Every structure is written in C-alpha cells, then in structure tokens.
Amino acid sequence: MASSVLKNPQVQPSENTTRCNTDAAWNKASKAAGLACIFKNNTGIEVHRASWNQDFVTSPLMAEAMAVRLALLTAASLDIFDLQVRSDNQTVLRAITRKQQIKEIYDILADINRLSLSFASLSFVFTPCSENAEADGLAKSSLRLFLSISGPPIG
Structure with a gap:
C-alpha cells in the first residue's frame, strides 16, 4: 500500500483512482458529529x-x-482499491501520513492504518475548505438532522 500526502491538490490521480472528499461537523454542546x-x-x-452521525x-x-x-470503510465496502482521500484538515492528514501519535485520536489513527492495508493505492490530499464545500454541506446536514431527531441531551 502506498500512502502519501500530495502537496498539490491539482495533481491528477490515475484513471483508476476514485477521489473521496471527507468532512465533519461537530456540535460542542451535544458532543455529536456529522461525518x-x-x-x-x-x-x-x-x-x-x-x-454518518456519531x-x-x-x-x-x-x-x-x-x-x-x-x-476508508465505505471505499472498502464498495470494492474501491485505488483511492485518494481529500480532507481540509491538515492535522489529521499529517498524523496519518507521518504516523504521528496523537493521544486524542490514537485509536482512530490505528484503525485508519489497518484499513489502509486494504488498498492497492492510497493517498491523502489536503483540500482547502473552499474546494470541500459539498462534503462540508453533507456533514452539516447530517448533524442537523441527527440533532433534530435526538433532541437535547437528558441530564
């Protein structure tokens, strides 16, 4: 498995590569996220x-x-083997590609590392927020729907 962060988002993946934009929306009060x-x-x-909501x-x-x-989980379930993951979060991308250990997300990074082995080709590309609006909108919409259904936390 080849894993890298491409510094230039304009670099074109091969014709077999599927591109995947990711984003998340987080609500501090409820500690809920839309992915x-x-x-x-x-x-x-x-x-x-x-x-997905979490x-x-x-x-x-x-x-x-x-x-x-x-x-990565979704791509694996769709039998996608050549993947370029695009995110607007440089901290997460650096942690993945440099195998950094960030205590807060250690287990998630370990999952990502294990899942990475399923791909013939895998790269991680920083994408500015301005070019990630579609994934951002889907994450926010998912979170809004989740919060409207789940209601306020019981405390």
Whole structure:
C-alpha cells in the first residue's frame, strides 16, 4: 500500500483512482458529529456518498479523523482499491501520513492504518475548505438532522 500526502491538490490521480472528499461537523454542546464522504471517479462524476452521525465525540479533530475512517470503510465496502482521500484538515492528514501519535485520536489513527492495508493505492490530499464545500454541506446536514431527531441531551 502506498500512502502519501500530495502537496498539490491539482495533481491528477490515475484513471483508476476514485477521489473521496471527507468532512465533519461537530456540535460542542451535544458532543455529536456529522461525518461525510463523497466519492467521484477520475472525471468528477459522483459515484457514491455516505454520511454518518456519531455521539460522544470529544472534539472537531476527532470528528475529522472519524470522517476519514468512514471514507476508508465505505471505499472498502464498495470494492474501491485505488483511492485518494481529500480532507481540509491538515492535522489529521499529517498524523496519518507521518504516523504521528496523537493521544486524542490514537485509536482512530490505528484503525485508519489497518484499513489502509486494504488498498492497492492510497493517498491523502489536503483540500482547502473552499474546494470541500459539498462534503462540508453533507456533514452539516447530517448533524442537523441527527440533532433534530435526538433532541437535547437528558441530564
């Protein structure tokens, strides 16, 4: 498995590579997160999207790492073997590619590392927020829906 962070988001993946934009939205009061990933083929046509809600998320950093993990799990379930993960969170991308140990997200990073072994080709690319609006919108929408259904925390 090849794993890297490409410094230039304009670098084009091979024709077999699926691109996946990920993002997360986090609510401090409820400690809930909306996670999203949007998969597109090499011509930019959407082939799949997924969102997930998670409670007991302690920080935005944890939510962003969970969104990357969701992307890898979803890609594996779709039999995608050549993947470029695009995120607007440089801290998470650096932790993944440099094998950094961040206590707050240690277990999630370990999951990502294990899941990475499933891919023939895997790269991680920083994508500015301005180019990640679709995944951002899906994550926020997912979180809003979750919060409207679950209501305020019982305390």
